[in-house]
Amino acid sequence: MASKGSDLRLDERSRRLLKTLVERFIQDAQPVGSRTLSRDSGMELSPATVRNVMADLEEMGLVAAPHTSAGRIPTVKGYRLFIDTLLKVQPLSRVEVERLRENLETGEEFNPQSLISTASNLLSGITNMAGVVTLPRRDHSEIRHMEFVSLSAGRVLAILVFSDNEIQNRILHVEREYSPSELQQASNYLSSLFVGSGLMDVRRRLLNELSRTREDMNETMRAAVEMAGKVFSSSDEEDYVIAGQVNLMNFKELSDVDKLRQLFEAFTTKRDILHLLDQCVSADGVQIFIGEESGYKVLDGCSVVTAPYEIDDHVVGVLGVIGPTRMAYDRVIPIVDVTARLLGAALNSRE
Amino acid sequence: MASKGSDLRLDERSRRLLKTLVERFIQDAQPVGSRTLSRDSGMELSPATVRNVMADLEEMGLVAAPHTSAGRIPTVKGYRLFIDTLLKVQPLSRVEVERLRENLETGEEFNPQSLISTASNLLSGITNMAGVVTLPRRDHSEIRHMEFVSLSAGRVLAILVFSDNEIQNRILHVEREYSPSELQQASNYLSSLFVGSGLMDVRRRLLNELSRTREDMNETMRAAVEMAGKVFSSSDEEDYVIAGQVNLMNFKELSDVDKLRQLFEAFTTKRDILHLLDQCVSADGVQIFIGEESGYKVLDGCSVVTAPYEIDDHVVGVLGVIGPTRMAYDRVIPIVDVTARLLGAALNSRE
DNA sequence: TCTGGCACTCTCACCATGAGAGTGCCAAAC
DNA sequence: GTTTGGCACTCTCATGGTGAGAGTGCCAGA
Numbered sequence: 001m002a003s004k005g006s007d008l009r010l011d012e013r014s015r016r017l018l019k020t021l022v023e024r025f026i027q028d029a030q031p032v033g034s035r036t037l038s039r040d041s042g043m044e045l046s047p048a049t050v051r052n053v054m055a056d057l058e059e060m061g062l063v064a065a066p067h068t069s070a071g072r073i074p075t076v077k078g079y080r081l082f083i084d085t086l087l088k089v090q091p092l093s094r095v096e097v098e099r100l101r102e103n104l105e106t107g108e109e110f111n112p113q114s115l116i117s118t119a120s121n122l123l124s125g126i127t128n129m130a131g132v133v134t135l136p137r138r139d140h141s142e143i144r145h146m147e148f149v150s151l152s153a154g155r156v157l158a159i160l161v162f163s164d165n166e167i168q169n170r171i172l173h174v175e176r177e178y179s180p181s182e183l184q185q186a187s188n189y190l191s192s193l194f195v196g197s198g199l200m201d202v203r204r205r206l207l208n209e210l211s212r213t214r215e216d217m218n219e220t221m222r223a224a225v226e227m228a229g230k231v232f233s234s235s236d237e238e239d240y241v242i243a244g245q246v247n248l249m250n251f252k253e254l255s256d257v258d259k260l261r262q263l264f265e266a267f268t269t270k271r272d273i274l275h276l277l278d279q280c281v282s283a284d285g286v287q288i289f290i291g292e293e294s295g296y297k298v299l300d301g302c303s304v305v306t307a308p309y310e311i312d313d314h315v316v317g318v319l320g321v322i323g324p325t326r327m328a329y330d331r332v333i334p335i336v337d338v339t340a341r342l343l344g345a346a347l348n349s350r351e
Numbered sequence: 352m353a354s355k356g357s358d359l360r361l362d363e364r365s366r367r368l369l370k371t372l373v374e375r376f377i378q379d380a381q382p383v384g385s386r387t388l389s390r391d392s393g394m395e396l397s398p399a400t401v402r403n404v405m406a407d408l409e410e411m412g413l414v415a416a417p418h419t420s421a422g423r424i425p426t427v428k429g430y431r432l433f434i435d436t437l438l439k440v441q442p443l444s445r446v447e448v449e450r451l452r453e454n455l456e457t458g459e460e461f462n463p464q465s466l467i468s469t470a471s472n473l474l475s476g477i478t479n480m481a482g483v484v485t486l487p488r489r490d491h492s493e494i495r496h497m498e499f500v501s502l503s504a505g506r507v508l509a510i511l512v513f514s515d516n517e518i519q520n521r522i523l524h525v526e527r528e529y530s531p532s533e534l535q536q537a538s539n540y541l542s543s544l545f546v547g548s549g550l551m552d553v554r555r556r557l558l559n560e561l562s563r564t565r566e567d568m569n570e571t572m573r574a575a576v577e578m579a580g581k582v583f584s585s586s587d588e589e590d591y592v593i594a595g596q597v598n599l600m601n602f603k604e605l606s607d608v609d610k611l612r613q614l615f616e617a618f619t620t621k622r623d624i625l626h627l628l629d630q631c632v633s634a635d636g637v638q639i640f641i642g643e644e645s646g647y648k649v650l651d652g653c654s655v656v657t658a659p660y661e662i663d664d665h666v667v668g669v670l671g672v673i674g675p676t677r678m679a680y681d682r683v684i685p686i687v688d689v690t691a692r693l694l695g696a697a698l699n700s701r702e
Numbered sequence: 703t704c705t706g707g708c709a710c711t712c713t714c715a716c717c718a719t720g721a722g723a724g725t726g727c728c729a730a731a732c
Numbered sequence: 733g734t735t736t737g738g739c740a741c742t743c744t745c746a747t748g749g750t751g752a753g754a755g756t757g758c759c760a761g762a
Contacts, residue, residue, distance in 0.1 A: 033724055046736050051725065069724045069743045110522070147500055151512060159510065159520075161502060169510075169518050171461070246619060249612040257608060261600040268597060384755050397705050402756065420712045420755045 010081075017041055017053050018062060019086040022074045026326050029252060031071035076291045076325070079303075083288055083329055090330045092338055096126060100335075104342045112136065112166045112347060117241045119319060119343045124244020127332055129323030130267075134240040134277055136309075136316040136347060138162060139200040146190055148183040148227065156183065158231045162199075164311060164347050172230050178223070186224030194228075203232055238274050242267055251324045253301055266298045277318045280306040286337050291325050301325055305332050307340035311347050319343060361432075368392055368404050369413060370437040373425045377677050380603060382422035427642045427676070430654075434639055434680055441681045443689055447477060451686075455693045463487065463517045463698060468592045470670060470694045475595025478683055480674030481618075485591040485628055487660075487667035487698060489513060490551040497541055499534040499578065507534065509582045513550075515662060515698050523581050529574070537575030545579075554583055589625050593618055602675045604652055617649045628669045631657040637688050642676050652676055656683050658691035662698050670694060 010018070020041045024032045034047040034054060041050070054072055057063045062078035065071070074082065092100075103118055116133050123131025145161035151171065156178065160168045178186075193209075194202045209225045245267055248254050254263070266272050276294050280287045289304040305327075306320030319340055321332055361369070371392045375383045385398040385405060392401070405423055408414045413429035416422070425433065443451075454469055467484050474482025496512035502522065507529065511519045529537075544560075545553045560576045596618055599605050605614070617623050627645050631638045640655040656678075657671030670691055672683055 031724090035724080047724090048727095048736050048738090049734085051727095052735085055726080065725080067743050068726090068741085069722090071724070145500065145502055145508070149496065149498055149510070149512075151496055157496070157510075157512060157518065159500070159508075161500075161508060165522065167508065167520050167522075169520065171516065171518075246612055246615045249608055249615070255608050257600055257606050257611070260608070260611075261597055264597045264600070382755090386755075398755090399705050399707090399757095400703090402758095403704085406757080416756080418712050419710085419757090420753090422755070 013043065013045075014053050014057060015086060016043065017050060018057060018074075018078060018082065021063065021072060022078065022082040022086070025073055026328055029326060031066055031073050033071035036071070076293060079290045079325060080293075083290070087329055087333075089333050092334050096335070097338065099126070100339055100342055104339075104346045110165055112164050115343065115346055117243065119339060120241045120243040123319065123321050123335070123339055124247055126335055127321050127323065127327075128244075128247050128250070129321050129327065129332075130242060130244045130248055131319070131321055132240050132242045132273070132277070133319040133343070134238060134274070134317040136164070136311060137238075138166065138236060138316075140198045140314045140316070141166070141311065142196055142198055143194050143202065146194065146228075146231075147187045148178075148224075150178055150180055150183055153177050156227065158227065160231065170231060172227055174223075174227065182220050182223075185220050186227065189221050189224050190228050199232070206232055238278070240270065240274065240277065242273075248323065251326075253324045253326060259301070262298045263302070266296070272296045272298065276304060277306060277320065280318045280320070281308055281315055283308060286333050288329070288333070303327055303329075305329070305336045307336045309340040309344040309347070311344060316347075364394065364396075365404050365408060366437060367394065368401060369408060369425075369429065370433065372414065372423060373429065373433040373437070376424055377679055380677060382417055382424050384422035387422070427644060430641045430676060431644075434641070438680055438684075440684050443685050447686070448689065450477070451690055451693055455690075455697045461516055463515050466694065466697055468594065470690060471592045471594040474670065474672050474686070474690055475598055477686055478672050478674065478678075479595075479598050479601070480672050480678065480683075481593060481595045481599055482670070482672055483591050483593045483624070483628070484670040484694070485589060485625070485668040487515070487662060488589075489517065489587060489667075491549045491665040491667070492517070492662065493547055493549055494545050494553065497545065497579075497582075498538045499529075499575075501529055501531055501534055504528050507578065509578065511582065521582060523578055525574075525578065533571050533574075536571050537578065540572050540575050541579050550583070557583055589629070591621065591625065591628065593624075599674065602677075604675045604677060610652070613649045614653070617647070623647045623649065627655060628657060628671065631669045631671070632659055632666055634659060637684050639680070639684070654678055654680075656680070656687045658687045660691040660695040660698070662695060667698075 017037060021032050021037060024036065024040055034050040037054075038045050038047045038050045054063065057078070058065065058072065060077075061075055062081060063072040064075050066073065100122060103122055104115065116135060120131040120133045123133070125131075142163040143160060144163050145159070147159045149157040149159065151157050154173055154175070154177065156172045156174050158170050158172055162168075193205070197205070206225070206228055210229050245264060248263065249260065254260055276289065276296065276299075283306075286305065286307045288306075289299070291303065292300045294304060299322075301324060302322055303325045304320055304322050306318050308315040308318050310316060319336065321327075321336055323332070368388060372383050372388060375387065375391055385401040388405075389396050389398045389401045405414060408429070409416065409423065411428075412426055413432060414423040415426050417424065451473060454473055455466065467486060471482045471484045474484070476482075493514040494511060495514050496510070498510045500508040500510065502508050505524055505526070505528065507523045507525050509521050509523055513519075544556070548556070557576070557579055561580050596615060599614065600611065605611055627640065627647065627650075634657070637656060637658045639657075640650070642654065643651045645655060650673075652675060653673055654676045655671055655673050657669050659666040659669050661667060670687065672678075672687055674683070
């Protein structure tokens with residue numbers, strides 16, 4: 001939030017001009033000339049004066065001219081300064097907040113999966129850009145229920161229910177057939193051990209259980225522990241849900257098919273985007289990557305606005321919006337911010 | 352397969368020329384001129400003669416010239432004739448069949464969902480176009496297992512396992528709390544009624560059960576039937592998994608961003624594409640829609656090659672490939688065909 | 703019936719041209 | 733010293749003309 005140290009001591013006039021320039025450019029996607037700027041700035045300055053200021057800003061690397069006789073456009077550095085020190089975010093309109101709340105306030109059918117994709121769709125729908133939401137990490141979510149069900153010879157169905165109503169199941173292949181009562185016993189035993197514990201905790205304790213064979217365990221318990229080992233071995237891979245990619249095709253800065261292809265490939269591959277989103281888990285609130293700042297050149301020309309979301313005071317995921325650098329940050333930032341809070345609230349363990 | 356009735360009685364020479372023209376155009380995406388054609392056809396014909404034939408073909412609407420001095424390109428009608436009567440499909444190479452088999456022959460972790468998306472990815476990967484697979488309808492798949500699990504006051508988890516290992520679960524909201532033994536009883540009762548029956552069958556019989564209150568039912572059974580009613584009420588909505596849409600961005604006939612956007616929107620909306628795929632369920636084998644033949648103008652310039660796939664001799668879904676009209680049908684057709692068979696086999700109920 | 707020849711047409715790449723927009727800089731004004 | 737008006741300059745973009753290249757249509761002759 002503080003102004004970057006370096007040589008960017010700008011006087012008030014330059015700051016205001018930069019601000020109007022960025023706003024104007026965001027509005028209509030065209031290089032802004034000195035004439036327009038002198039009109040729009042609200043200050044009584046002649047185009048010539050503006051030109052002088054522009055020359056300074058250009059030297060500082062805050063704006064650039066596509067060619068000699070075009071107006072100026074903000075550089076990444078210019079956007080950065082704008083966002084960090086000049087931007088005044090606009091609170092969400094009531095309608096928008098309502099729309100978010102209505103959709104995220106969980107109805108009858110409560111289901112984390114669908115909440116996540118709803119959030120992603122909302123983000124893209126409201127901003128007309130792409131919305132992205134990572135699946136929540138379950139490291140800290142508690143186990144509410146666990147149970148084994150016999151399917152057929154050698155196959156056992158394991159069911160896990162988490163505190164946020166997430167249900168996971170998996171079919172285990174086992175050596176011998178277990179009777180329903182044996183499985184019941186195993187379920188009971190493991191439930192007594194693990195229900196109410198966080199997943200990370202469970203994994204840790206399970207490792208202990210597995211390593212030593214205790215005399216006081218009967219065969220069923222041992223089998224139970226072994227099955228649990230298989231169930232919990234799944235390293236929950238990170239993943240995200242993205243929505244509204246097509247929206248990006250409407251922006252003229254992304255009208256190059258080749259550019260678009262690379263971007264969409266990145267969305268499908270997921271690796272780079274996940275990396276980027278991961279960095280935001282540790283951030284405090286809304287975080288913004290402008291253009292190549294992110295370090296991924298596919299995102300050149302794009303900005304990513306993210307915010308982490310929490311369940312029970314633990315950050316479990318990140319959501320955000322991906323769009324052209326030239327986006328209405330004053331609108332997008334609060335949208336991302338509020339959505340993160342609402343999603344967190346909606347996911348919170350509850351009755 | 353038979354030549355369309357109308358006026359398309361073509362002599363052998365015209366047919367051969369049309370065939371080479373289409374092949375050539377598929378190969379290098381450029382209008383084919385008389386000179387090239389006379390060389391490639393393998394027949395001893397001067398360009399002039401070829402031109403005469405071309406004039407005839409154009410009159411019949413089988414080929415068209417983008418402008419006076421370009422060569423000819425096939426029309427939809429031309430493609431149709433080509434595919435129906437001239438095309439000789441190429442059997443898959445051993446490598447390709449192996450790749451398909453390896454990926455679809457179910458390994459340890461058998462799971463219909465992932466098989467479907469593997470199939471979709473394979474289709475797109477091998478053809479370098481977009482692959483699409485509808486989720487299998489479960490009307491005829493048998494129920495292997497059903498069970499109720501108490502979660503907390505007023506919430507019961509219902510679990511359904513189908514013959515193809517598909518697992519579905521759903522949280523039910525109920526009026527009062529049920530004890531584990533009550534739920535066990537309910538599970539047993541319903542299992543005895545429904546395990547081994549097809550879903551369609553179950554729905555029908557359940558309606559009967561629900562409509563009349565029988566005296567010989569105790570309260571638990573009645574509750575069981577009611578819960579089952581909720582579980583099975585879910586009209587399983589149709590859906591599909593699509594993969595490799597980005598591949599379509601590589602084709603120069605789809606280099607118009609606007610065109611692409613419409614296409615991608617259709618993929619996201621799903622409605623039109625589902626409609627189209629639905630029509631193929633009833634078809635016998637591979638079916639091909641060329642360009643606007645499908646009736647959807649978003650698909651102008653695209654062809655769709657589909658084949659239904661079966662579980663236990665019931666057609667349960669459709670898979671296919673979407674790409675530019677100018678695609679290598681001789682390769683794509685067998686790929687779609689074989690994949691449909693392999694996917695069906697892989698999904699077949701089995702130990 | 704087929705073919706060679708020829709005039710014709712259309713595209714495409716290239717260049718020149720001029721209008722429009724905006725700059726940079728200088729000298730004068732405040 | 734800062735601001736301003738003026739003016740030459742530069743760059744883009746749309747327009748139009750030109751010539752090469754490709755391929756056609758048609759006609760007359762084999």
